[in-house]
Amino acid sequence: AQSVTQPDIHITVSEGASLELRCNYSYGATPYLFWYVQSPGQGLQLLLKYFSGDTLVQGIKGFEAEFKRSQSSFNLRKPSVHWSDAAEYFCAVGEPGSARQLTFGSGTQLTVLP
C-alpha cells in the first residue's frame, strides 16, 4: 500500500524568505504526485502535479516541486514567500491508472511572519 509522510507538522518563515516543504512517499513504482493547499475554512486547491517527464514541475502561485526517485521525495519549494501563502499544505500520492485513490499526507501548517 502506498503512504505519504510530511515530516514537518508546522513551519514558520519570514515573508520574502525561501520555503521548502518536505514530502516522502512509499510506493512500489513511480506514483502520480500532487501538492494541494488549504486556506482556513476552504477546500483543497491543487498547486501542481507530477505524472511523468521533467522531474521539476511548475505550479500556480510561484510554487515548484522536484521529483527525486532515488529519495522517494517530492518536495515543494518557493523562492520568496508572501504573507498570503500562510495555509496548510498537503502532499498526495495517486496510483497510475486508477481514477480513485489519493493518499494524503498529514499536512504541513505554514506560518508567515511579517
Add this chain to the structure above:
Amino acid sequence: ETGVTQTPRHLVMGMTNKKSLKCEQHLGHNAMYWYKQSAKKPLELMFVYSLEERVENNSVPSRFSPECPNSSHLFLHLHTLQPEDSALYLCASSRGGAGSYNEQFFGPGTRLTVL
C-alpha cells in the same frame, strides 16, 4: 455558481438526528468523492462514485449513507452519529471515469459537530 459547492457550510447535530450534506459540481465531471478531514489526521477517502455508481467504500460505518442521483450531485446522509464523527467533510470531483486519472477539485467543506 462555478466549481464544487457544498451545503450547509456548518452543521451541528445531536446523536439521534438525521441530516444530509449536499455537494454539487458545475464542472461536467464524471466522478465524485466524499472525504473526512479530522484534526491532526490525513484526509480519509470515504466514498467514490464514477458515472453515478459507487466504486469505492472504504469501510465506512453504515451511519453514513451516500447517494448520487446524477453526475452533478452527491449527498451524504447522516444518522445516529457519534461525537468522534465531528470533522470537516469534503466533497471533490474529477473528470475521468474508472481507469483514468485526473486531478480532483474540492469543495469548501461542511464543518460537522456532533453533540
